[in-house]
Amino acid sequence: MTRLDTPKAQPAASGPELYRKAKTLMPGGTQLLSKRPEMLLPEHWPAYYSRAQGAEVWDLDGHRYVDMCYSALGACTLGYADPDVNGAVKAAIDRGSMATLNCPEEVELAEVLVRLHPWAGKVRYARTGGEAMAIAVRIARAATGRDKVAFCGYHGWHDWYLAANLGADDSLSGHLLAGLAPCGVPRELRQTVLPFQYNQIDQLRAIVEAHGDELAAVVMEPLRSSLPAPGFLEEVKRLAHQARAVLVFDEITSGWRFTIGGVHLTLGVDPDLAVFAKGMSNGFPMAAVIGTDAVMEAAQASFISSTYWTERVGPVAALATIAKLQRERAPDHLRWAGDQVQSGWRRAAERHGVPVHVGGLPALSHLSFQVGNAQAVRTLFTQLMLDRGYLASGAYYAMLAHRQEHVDGYLAAVDESFEVIGRAIATNSVEKHLRGPVAHAGFQRLT
Ligand SMILES: Cc1ncc(COP(=O)(O)O)c(C=O)c1O
Numbered sequence: 001m002t003r004l005d006t007p008k009a010q011p012a013a014s015g016p017e018l019y020r021k022a023k024t025l026m027p028g029g030t031q032l033l034s035k036r037p038e039m040l041l042p043e044h045w046p047a048y049y050s051r052a053q054g055a056e057v058w059d060l061d062g063h064r065y066v067d068m069c070y071s072a073l074g075a076c077t078l079g080y081a082d083p084d085v086n087g088a089v090k091a092a093i094d095r096g097s098m099a100t101l102n103c104p105e106e107v108e109l110a111e112v113l114v115r116l117h118p119w120a121g122k123v124r125y126a127r128t129g130g131e132a133m134a135i136a137v138r139i140a141r142a143a144t145g146r147d148k149v150a151f152c153g154y155h156g157w158h159d160w161y162l163a164a165n166l167g168a169d170d171s172l173s174g175h176l177l178a179g180l181a182p183c184g185v186p187r188e189l190r191q192t193v194l195p196f197q198y199n200q201i202d203q204l205r206a207i208v209e210a211h212g213d214e215l216a217a218v219v220m221e222p223l224r225s226s227l228p229a230p231g232f233l234e235e236v237k238r239l240a241h242q243a244r245a246v247l248v249f250d251e252i253t254s255g256w257r258f259t260i261g262g263v264h265l266t267l268g269v270d271p272d273l274a275v276f277a278k279g280m281s282n283g284f285p286m287a288a289v290i291g292t293d294a295v296m297e298a299a300q301a302s303f304i305s306s307t308y309w310t311e312r313v314g315p316v317a318a319l320a321t322i323a324k325l326q327r328e329r330a331p332d333h334l335r336w337a338g339d340q341v342q343s344g345w346r347r348a349a350e351r352h353g354v355p356v357h358v359g360g361l362p363a364l365s366h367l368s369f370q371v372g373n374a375q376a377v378r379t380l381f382t383q384l385m386l387d388r389g390y391l392a393s394g395a396y397y398a399m400l401a402h403r404q405e406h407v408d409g410y411l412a413a414v415d416e417s418f419e420v421i422g423r424a425i426a427t428n429s430v431e432k433h434l435r436g437p438v439a440h441a442g443f444q445r446l447t
Contacts, residue, residue, distance in 0.1 A: 014060045015047040033443060034073050040393055041382045043436035052080035054401040057391060068341075068390050068410045071397040074253050074364070075278040077334070078324055079401025085282045088320035089313050097312045105315035112322060113290050116261040119270040122296035124289045125309050129252040129277035130156025132287035133219070135304055136273045139289065140217035140246035143298035149193045150207045152220040155250055163189035180443050199229045204239055212243035219248040222264045222271075225360045233269040246295055252277040252287075257334055257363045257398075260326050282321040286314030325400075331363070334398035337407055338362025341396045344411035351415065352422030365396040369421075376430045377421060379439040384417035 019037055023029040030036050037045035046059035057065050057080070067080075078085065092105075110123040124139075126132040133155045141147060155161045165172050165182040166189060172180050194211060196203035198220070208215065218240040222233060240247040249271040251262040256279040259266050264274065272295045277287035289296075324330070339362045349356040355370035369377040378394050385392035390413050424430045431438070 016043055016045070018060065019047040032073065034070065036440070038440045038444070040439055041379060041386060041436065042439060044383065044386070046386075054079045054081070055399060055403070055406050056080070063389075065386070065389055065391045066406050066410065067399075068385075068396055068402070068406065069393045070395055071399045072283060073278070074257075074397050076283045076399060077256055077279050077330060078282045078321060078328075079399045080283070082282050082321075082324070082401075084324050085284070085317055085320045088316050089284060092312050092316040095312075098310070102310055103312035103315060105312060105319060106310075109288070109315045109318050112319065113261075113276075113288060117265065117270075117274065117290055119292065120274065120290040121293035122291055122299075124296070124299055124304065125314070126277075126287040126289070126306070127285040127308060127314055128156075128287055129250075129275070130158050132252070132275045132277050132289055133248075133250060134158040134160060135299075136248045136250075136275050136289050136291075137217060137219065138302055138304060139273065139291070139295065139299050140219075140248060142302040143246055143295045144216045144244065146214050146216040146245070147192050148211050148214045149216055150196055150204060150211075150218045150245075151193055152196050152198050152204075153224060153250065155219060159185045159189060160193065164193045164195055166190040198224065199226070199232050201232055201235050201239075204236060208239045208243050212245075215240075215243045215245040217246045217248050219250060221254055222249045222251070222262070222267055222269070223254050223258070223361070225364070225366060227361075228267060233264075233267055237269050237271075246273060247271040248273045248275065250275050251279075253279065253364070255279045256322070256325055257331060258361065259331050260322070280321060281314060281317040284313055284317035286318045288318075328400055330400045333400050334363035336362075337398040337402045338365045338396065340407045341365055341398075341411070344407070344414060348411070348415040348418040352418040354418045354422045354425065360395075363398045365398075367394050367396070371425060373430055373438075375441050376434065376438045377425065379437075380421060380424065380430055380433050381417055382439070383433075383435060384420055385413055388413035388416065 019029060033039065037047045046063065048060050049057045050060055051058040055066055057067050059065070106125060113123050114120050124135060126135055137149060137160045149160065162180060162182045162185045165180055166185060166187060194207045196207060204218065218236060220236065237247050249262060249264050251264070251274050254263040255261065255276045262274050264271060273289060273291040275287070275289050280286055280288065342358050342362060342365050345356060345358050345367050357368045357370055358365070360366040368374060371377055382393050390410055424433050
């Protein structure tokens with residue numbers, strides 16, 4: 001049963017009901033901001049899944065959707081419940097996923113990671129992206145004996161990062177998450193992290209000039225929504241090393257999607273540390289910090305240790321995922337699917353007079369509406385697509401499980417939705433079409 005089989009103006013289903021209860025039990029409702037229904041379609045987003053398989057997701061009422069949205073926020077590059085990865089994980093569970101001794105797969109995975117990244121000699125593990133980034137920053141600070149960090153982009157929830165907003169201004173706006181109050185972050189961390197913007201080398205140069213001898217690290221994604229300007233990454237590395245700071249590439253989202261391993265392998269600039277997480281293990285928690293022998297040596301001296309970093313499922317899932325990404329040449333497929341989605345968006349927008357901006361590299365595509373009430377239009381897009389059986393928003397993160405029929409069906413539904421949106425914009429009636437409130441655009445406290 002797809003959402004299409006159900007009447008349009010239906011009463012709130014059990015997913016939205018359960019979410020209302022969740023908000024009374026869990027501050028913020030969900031454990032990840034991007035999975036809050038308020039970020040997508042307030043009061044009507046299905047919120048919970050009962051089953052996910054390939055590119056499809058079933059909600060609590062048995063409605064089937066094709067997920068052409070964030071693909072678990074980029075955690076499932078292959079597709080949901082991938083049989084090869086799940087098979088390897090189930091076998092590992094049956095052999096014991098935890099013991100007093102260590103699992104040998106963590107050594108095997110380290111060998112794979114340093115073979116794929118010849119500049120790196122050592123590896124440490126964690127299970128989530130944010131904690132792996134905190135480890136990388138700890139290692140950089142330990143290796144240099146300094147505290148300050150220059151950064152660009154989003155790197156998780158930890159104190160070292162949110163300290164950017166301890167100043168008078170909203171330093172994190174423009175780095176993926178605006179509006180984050182640094183509540184609970186020690187005021188003493190103020191001025192320890194200094195933001196710069198991607199492709200704005202002068203901003204980093206100014207930081208190095210002012211704080212070079214206190215700088216422990218330069219932290220950034222090597223690539224996110226656009227390619228680096230010629231010479232940008234080379235100059236970032238030169239400036240970092242001139243200051244004797246550690247260059248950290250956050251490959252939590254960019255890794256494994258554009259190439260097998262970090263996207264930096266294709267950009268010609270090697271960092272001192274690189275961090276991988278959700279793209280690496282197809283939905284099973286796993287994260288890795290890889291680095292040069294010299295910098296990683298500092299991890300010996302700092303206490304970096306956690307019981308669950310030793311469990312077996314993460315490394316087993318990563319090994320199986322990496323093998324399948326390689327076998328199936330997944331990055332080529334993701335580019336192919338993303339190219340089709342981007343040109344389909346443009347075609348439908350032109351046909352129905354909807355002003356859009358299409359951005360991002362194909363595997364991580366972004367769509368925004370170039371109108372005054374853009375967030376209302378984006379909310380309406382999600383509502384119209386949900387009615388047609390698709391989880392959709394202003395982003396398309398490609399998965400190997402997205403086959404031609406998914407892309408074709410999605411683009412046919414986009415075309416129908418853009419027709420409605422084009423008319424709604426022309427008649428100034430976007431908000432009238434919405435069955436609930438407009439979606440949140442950034443971090444907001446839930447009421
Ligand atoms: C570039 C980047 N860094 C860090 C993180 C944080 O990872 P996690 O959500 O696993 O803590 C994310 C997650 O979206 C990310 O995209």
